[in-house]
Amino acid sequence: MSSTTEASALCDCCGSDRLEAIYRPEDSERGLTVHLCRHCGLVQSLPRVDRVPRRETRVSSGADWGNVRYGKGFRAAAAIDRLARRLADIARPAILDVGASRGAFIEALRTLGLDARVTAVEPDMRVLGDYARDETIETICERIEDVDLPSEAFDLVHSCHTLEHLRSPAATLRDHWRVLKPGGLLYVDVPNLAFLASPNVVEEWFIDKHLYHFSNDTLGALLRATGFRAVSLPDPRDTENIALLAVKATKEEAADANDPVARSALRLVARYKERLGANREALKTVAHRLEAMAGDGLVIWGAGRLFDALVRYGGFDASRCAALVDRHLPAYVGERHGVAVLHPRDLPRLGARTVVAMSRTFAGEIEREAKELVPDIKVVSFAWLMAEQAAAPLAAAQGGR
Ligand SMILES: [Zn+2]
Structure with a gap:
């Protein structure tokens, strides 16, 4: 039995000795x-006692919960969903199932009808499923850290709720890297630290079985540090688990790529470009509508960037409105697009009957102030005008059905 004392422990991911105690579960039997x-x-929890003396099943809300192992079964379907397409592209895939437990993943894999070669590693003999008697499956009843597997032998390593139990997830991930073929896949699923934010949490989350407690960020960093490049981002709605797919990267790829984060930024910019074009087009309709209302004491409140866009992209004829007011800009600019920028306190003498709140953030405030100045004034907001434009084509399409 080995353990690491708190004084000598280094971070398993980055090797730093700056480990600070932040929480002690009140009933930890391992003294974690x-x-x-x-x-x-x-x-991460210390000390890293890496041999559990007892493997008793405990259904408990305390730190001693463990060895029930039914949760893994629920995760297999999610894994297969994300792996099916990629596995179908590989001829006779060699798969390493780490912590195979009762065989939920192997069962789910069978539903794909693949001609796969499966190696199952599971240290607890009592939970081994039917797969242990299946001659086509190589079952190794040992801890993954003690198993000596050939290099570059596997197309996929599946590791579900295993990393958090290990003495050194980094060492095991480096070994997964070694046993994977170039470009091979790693599917990892671990409990999510984000669960701590659950408002109704009553059970001890830092259980004795778990030495590591990953967040999306720290799992991502650990995968990069051990030579993997994540190819999917975890589901942000899942606060109980982090499941992601990574590939064995070359050293250069692993060093420079935080792929899913980069891809997410690219997607965001692509959507922005699309929306910007569509919204600027919609501003033309908004401008026509406002011009039609212009005879009726129309005042634009807000002479900043939204007003500029209304004129520049919507073609709004600013000379048609009764006035342009702004609380702050008169100190900086006298006019915008040929219209004097006045202070809102002038609203009553301007004959204002309708105010357009050209502000994204302060529309509510503008409405309140406008109604204080001119009690029966009508206020419409930029957001409302734009939403109307977005809804219009939809309503037309539904009406045409
Ligand atoms: Zn660290």
């Missing part, structure tokens, strides 16, 4: 204390 790496943010 939860530490935070001040350098990389990985949350």
